[in-house]
Amino acid sequence: SEFQKTRAADTLQSSSSENEQSNNSSLVAHSANSNNNKNTTINDNTNNNNNNNNNQQLASKESTHPTIDSFTRTLLKSKATLGDKNAQVTLGDMHLDGKGVQQDYRAAMGWYRKAADQGDAVGQCNVGLLYFQAFGVPQMFSAAMEWFLKAANQGYADAQYYIGAMCNLGQRVPKDHSQALA
Structure with a gap:
């Protein structure tokens, strides 16, 4: 989600030395411009177009309503429980941001991890962000x-x-500008 990317960039920026401040401004810029719509990211990593459309419709309610109705939450949770990776990532996003549900980072991690364990790249990246x-x-x-x-x-x-x-x-890895550019 945009929140995650901004927070990750902020964390990266605040933890670096003053000499690296100019480099870090590009991190914040990348974060602010990257994936303005998380629903697109969620749905880009699936091969099932039907599933994509359904999840996008469910998730689009999140962006247009301050809270998600109980029917939508129940449907998303049902799909996620049955192993739908996109629904799992969407529920993770909801718990992370506190949209439609109580904000709960552990629950967000749980849903992201379920998707990640199935090989979902978005879920894997989000698990990484939560650890970071x-x-x-x-x-x-x-x-x-x-x-x-x-x-x-x-x-x-x-x-x-x-x-x-x-x-x-x-960041807890050897500082390597050549690897950073690779």
């Missing part, structure tokens, strides 16, 4: 990098960006 930001879990840069790598190996651009940012800033 210490939302609902202890901050673990090595775990964040591991999950970012899983998503990046599937071609997920946001995960590739976060790997580059972590390498550039030396």
